[in-house]
Amino acid sequence: MILSDRSIREELDSGRIVIDPLGDDAVQPSSVDLRVDASFRVFANHRYPYIDVREPQPDLTELIKVPDDEPFMLHPGEFVLGSTYERVALPDDLVARLEGKALALDTEVPTPSGWTTMGGLRAGDVVFDERGVPTPVVAVTPPMLDRPCRRVVLSDGTTIVADLEHRWVTVDKNGRRRGRRVGRTRTTEEIARTLSVRGERNHQIMLAEPVQYPEQTLPIDPYVFGVWLGDGTSTKPEITTADQFVVDGNGSLHSALRRVGVLGDKHIPDAYLHASVPQREALLQGLMDSDGYIDRIGRCDFTSVRERLAEQVQQLVASLGLRPTFAKKRAVLDGIDRGPKYEVQFTPDRPVFRLPRKLARQKCEGGLHRFRAISDVQPMPSVPVRCIQVGSPSGQFLVARSYVATHNSSLGRLGLLIHSTAGFVDAGWDGWLTLELSNVATLPIAIYPQMKIGQLAFFQLSTPADRPYGSAELGSKYRGQQGPTASRYFENFAETGSANDVVDRLRRPETAETPEA
Numbered sequence: 001m002i003l004s005d006r007s008i009r010e011e012l013d014s015g016r017i018v019i020d021p022l023g024d025d026a027v028q029p030s031s032v033d034l035r036v037d038a039s040f041r042v043f044a045n046h047r048y049p050y051i052d053v054r055e056p057q058p059d060l061t062e063l064i065k066v067p068d069d070e071p072f073m074l075h076p077g078e079f080v081l082g083s084t085y086e087r088v089a090l091p092d093d094l095v096a097r098l099e100g101k102a103l104a105l106d107t108e109v110p111t112p113s114g115w116t117t118m119g120g121l122r123a124g125d126v127v128f129d130e131r132g133v134p135t136p137v138v139a140v141t142p143p144m145l146d147r148p149c150r151r152v153v154l155s156d157g158t159t160i161v162a163d164l165e166h167r168w169v170t171v172d173k174n175g176r177r178r179g180r181r182v183g184r185t186r187t188t189e190e191i192a193r194t195l196s197v198r199g200e201r202n203h204q205i206m207l208a209e210p211v212q213y214p215e216q217t218l219p220i221d222p223y224v225f226g227v228w229l230g231d232g233t234s235t236k237p238e239i240t241t242a243d244q245f246v247v248d249g250n251g252s253l254h255s256a257l258r259r260v261g262v263l264g265d266k267h268i269p270d271a272y273l274h275a276s277v278p279q280r281e282a283l284l285q286g287l288m289d290s291d292g293y294i295d296r297i298g299r300c301d302f303t304s305v306r307e308r309l310a311e312q313v314q315q316l317v318a319s320l321g322l323r324p325t326f327a328k329k330r331a332v333l334d335g336i337d338r339g340p341k342y343e344v345q346f347t348p349d350r351p352v353f354r355l356p357r358k359l360a361r362q363k364c365e366g367g368l369h370r371f372r373a374i375s376d377v378q379p380m381p382s383v384p385v386r387c388i389q390v391g392s393p394s395g396q397f398l399v400a401r402s403y404v405a406t407h408n409s410s411l412g413r414l415g416l417l418i419h420s421t422a423g424f425v426d427a428g429w430d431g432w433l434t435l436e437l438s439n440v441a442t443l444p445i446a447i448y449p450q451m452k453i454g455q456l457a458f459f460q461l462s463t464p465a466d467r468p469y470g471s472a473e474l475g476s477k478y479r480g481q482q483g484p485t486a487s488r489y490f491e492n493f494a495e496t497g498s499a500n501d502v503v504d505r506l507r508r509p510e511t512a513e514t515p516e517a
Contacts, residue, residue, distance in 0.1 A: 002146050003458040018089035029164045029189045031455035034084045038449035039065045041081035041484040061486050071446035074439045081484035082435040089430040092468040093461045096425040098454045104161035105384050129392035130405035132209040139389040151380045155373040156325050158402045163385050164189040167407035170203040192377035204371040208403050210321040215276040220256045222279045226286020268312040289355040298363035302344045310342035318402045322346045428468025431481045
């Protein structure tokens with residue numbers, strides 16, 4: 001069980017949890033903000049040919065203290081040790097962990113090679129940032145349980161499950177003044193508290209730019225394929241249209257359609273949905289020339305009786321940086337209900353037609369629609385979640401079939417990765433936390449003393465620990481540490497024998513015990 005802000009305050013007031021000094025606004029919905037101290041340990045790599053974990057190597061790091069009014073500059077690729085500004089002490093029935101901001105494990109994530117999920121991502125994978133540009137995943141957290149979760153509902157119908165401390169870049173009403181849109185990073189919990197202002201939706205998420213999938217070798221010209229999907233006969237390589245402009249130059253389609261696997265099963269194969277921007281634009285133009293409509297105010301509509309095809313068109317439009325909506329309606333012809341139909345509506349900011357009579361009506365004024373509003377933040381049961389850190393300077397990446405921009409784990413702000421050397425802070429701990437700081441960005445990062453560096457979440461143990469940290473039999477090498485503390489891992493070898501002794505014991509076959517007669 002993770003402690004809520006109420007429980008955290010009760011534990012702080014009783015003295016069972018110590019965060020000293022505690023910042024004025026440090027207590028969050030399920031964590032406490034920690035700050036960074038002014039001392040850092042920098043590795044003196046020139047002093048040793050390699051790091052030997054069996055040896056003390058006392059000169060491996062140098063302690064540097066920066067003045068309070070000056071930053072510590074962490075250069076690209078550099079790894080240093082830092083420390084929390086606060087002393088942390090825990091009772092024998094609580095543990096803590098430096099946490100990030102998490103999305104549900106089944107949240108879909110687009111990648112250059114197709115779709116995956118938050119649960120399937122690994123460090124080294126590639127996702128997309130809000131510019132549509134591929135960006136590496138530089139770190140992932142293990143799945144986290146019992147986090148307070150919410151279902152975030154967007155104005156286009158998209159829903160995304162996130163924990164209360166997950167971060168989003170939103171433009172609120174104050175950020176939408178004089179024709180400007182200024183975004184700020186906010187937590188799910190903060191968005192829920194400020195969801196509306198005077199009855200209007202307060203928060204907007206700006207649309208991503210067109211996603212930069214690689215160019216594909218396609219068996220059918222994407223424009224021609226789009227026309228066939230809209231106006232073609234499902235079981236035949238025929239296009240039925242009154243516009244000769246569309247038909248000219250199409251040639252034979254039969255063998256190509258059979259290879260693609262769409263004869264008798266109209267849909268958009270992944271190769272087309274994950275093609276380059278020009279290829280996807282051509283596909284959309286073919287679909288809209290054949291089965292699309294544009295009204296007098298410039299709003300476009302694609303209608304199909306095939307639900308799967310309409311859903312794929314919605315995904316296609318979203319991947320091009322537009323804001324489609326999806327609706328199921330009844331198809332009524334001459335007063336007779338012909339069954340369901342599926343509509344995809346959007347207002348484009350670029351040409352989505354080639355057909356002259358339709359193109360002439362398009363206004364290309366979709367710049368006013370380059371956002372999704374957050375319409376609701378709904379309570380829901382907790383689900384397993386995790387967070388990732390990406391290499392993009394903005395710290396944003398895209399999720400869901402509508403390509404929504406969401407924020408990096410706050411542990412990876414601006415390419416700065418922060419981890420506690422201890423992982424879990426054990427029950428009974430008392431001391432300052434040593435931090436591992438890595439710069440994965442391409443520019444130096446200024447780290448200012450006492451700036452917020454991470455969030456500490458607290459977990460209730462099933463029973464008090466029999467041997468909390470600090471017990472004599474555990475050794476507890478780092479108890480009471482203050483400031484960034486170099487590794488004392490070599491002491492493990494002093495306790496258990498040499499590395500060769502350990503290897504020999506591991507390789508030695510177990511002696512089978514002879515059962516008593």
